Structures are given as structure tokens and as C-alpha cells.
Amino acid sequence: MSEQRHALFLHLSSGGEPLIFSLSERSAKSLGPRLPVLMASGGVDTPELADGTSAAINFGHVASAHLDSLPAHVRVYGTPSNRTHGFGAN
Numbered sequence: 001m002s003e004q005r006h007a008l009f010l011h012l013s014s015g016g017e018p019l020i021f022s023l024s025e026r027s028a029k030s031l032g033p034r035l036p037v038l039m040a041s042g043g044v045d046t047p048e049l050a051d052g053t054s055a056a057i058n059f060g061h062v063a064s065a066h067l068d069s070l071p072a073h074v075r076v077y078g079t080p081s082n083r084t085h086g087f088g089a090n
Contacts, residue, residue, distance in 0.1 A: 005070040008047065013063045020076040022050040023067075032067055039065060049078025 006028035010019040023031065027047040038045055042060030049055060055077065059065070070076065 005050070005072070005074075007068055007070045007076065008057075009066050009068060010057065010062050011064045013061055020070075021047070021055055022070060022076050022078040022080075024048045024050050024052075028067060035065060035067065051078050051080040053078060 006023040006025065008021045008023055008028075008031065010021070012019065024047075027049070031045070031047055034045070037043070038059040039062065042058070044056060044058050044060075046054045046056045075081070
């Protein structure tokens, strides 16, 4: 059985395509119950992404947000990869 890939979907107040972040297991569990509070308060959070990095998110600029799972083939912000070029290349 493959592991579940958790994702945070953010729809910004300014419109456009949603931002999607692949979350670590720990971050997904932690963020789930706090998401309504962050949305209501416009707070800032820095969830850990699946690749070990983090992202600072200002929920004051987010119109709606939800957690969901990603299919295995989808690549979004924070998706672990074997980078061979660009920033962070080995």
C-alpha cells in the first residue's frame, strides 16, 4: 500500500490558481485542527513541507484553505525530489 500524500490547498484573496503545498505527515496532523483558527484570525504559520523545507503562510491573504490528499504523480511546492539542477542541487 502506498503512503498518503497530504496537501494544503490555498485560494488567495487576489484570485488566480490555488497554491498547493505537499505537507509532511506531522505537519498535516498538526495543521488540520488549527486551520479554522488560522483562517479566522488571519494568522501566520510555517508548516513543514514533505521535502523537509517550510513555507511561511500569511492566512490574512487566503480566501479559503483545505487539506486533501494528492495522487502519486502530482508535483507541487514541497514535493520531495531528486534535484540535479537549480537551487539546492546536490
